[in-house]
Amino acid sequence: MFEFLKKRRHEAIRALPFPDELRPWVERAVHLYPRLSAEDRRELEQDIQVFLHEKTFEGAGGLVIDDEIRTTIAAQACLLLLHRDTEVYPDLETIVVYPHTYVVDAVHRDGAVVIEGPEARLGESWQRGLVILVWDEVERDVRSHQTGRNVVLHEFAHQLDAEDGNVDGAPSLGSRKSYRAWAQVFSEEYQALGEQLQRGLASDIDAYAATNPAEFFAVVTEAFFERPSVLRARHPALYQELASFYRLDPAEL
Ligand SMILES: [Zn+2]
Structure with missing residues (x-):
């Protein structure tokens, strides 16, 4: 049309x-x-x-x-x-x-x-x-909703991720500066989660997020909307990236 x-x-x-x-x-x-x-x-x-x-x-x-x-x-x-x-x-x-x-x-x-x-x-x-x-x-x-899980938010985060043609854990962000900041924070957090799980430690981000960067984005999207205060307290930089992408500060609502 x-x-x-x-x-x-x-x-x-x-x-x-x-x-x-x-x-x-x-x-x-x-x-x-x-x-x-x-x-x-x-x-x-x-x-x-x-x-x-x-x-x-x-x-x-x-x-x-x-x-x-x-x-x-x-x-x-x-x-x-x-x-x-x-x-x-x-x-x-x-x-x-x-x-x-x-x-x-x-x-x-x-x-x-x-x-x-x-x-x-x-x-x-x-x-x-x-x-x-x-x-x-x-x-x-x-x-x-206290579990921090939400399968609909998860699947639709994948949809947003796919809109730029790649399901790679980075949705359309606009500027190159935004991509750089996003890539830095997300790769640090993704790596930290992987290391934590490898050492057999419990993590507050669901272990499924360690599958690949696309799953990481979908899982932290769930946490961002479902347990925003916890995510902000423990992963402030990650929370900030998500807050600027989603243009929402759910921990303050
Ligand atoms: Zn998924």
Whole structure:
């Protein structure tokens, strides 16, 4: 579609009032929601509306997609976009949702997919327009956000990472100066985590982050939104890089 038509359609969608019946799902899904300003809530809801209009949800393994599933996933995904004046996941077309953790044949793979774990998958983020999620994992994260885990934030962080063409742990940052600062902080933290785990020490960043730089970015994104005070206290430089990328300071909300 022509870019200007798409923009005009998005403006029309953003101007619509947010459906009241969906708001309880947004409040439940986004733990920061009650602490957001009225203006931020409106921006989040506008992004959610564009997301719900544009993206296709497909239930797999017998799962029937309903408003709760759609709104929960859209709300968490759009939290990553707040303040960032960006399109709503322009490359993403479809979200496939399974009811439970599923097992797939690992043979049918190509280079464009981020795979979480060898067989039993919690979720996947594909470069070519597809995210796969497991509803019972999403639900678990909604119920207990103290864990610092959130599979939706994780998969959509991969989507942001992929927007520049490479899933390499660095999303589009704009200036070369920003890339340099990001690369320095992220590589130091990534290396420190690897060494800590190698010495058999416990780490406050989930060990899965040590898999590769892309997983590191996705896992620390979860921590940034779900346990911001802890991340800021223990990894202030990392927290600052994420705060300037996400244009949000969740520890201060
Ligand atoms: Zn991942």
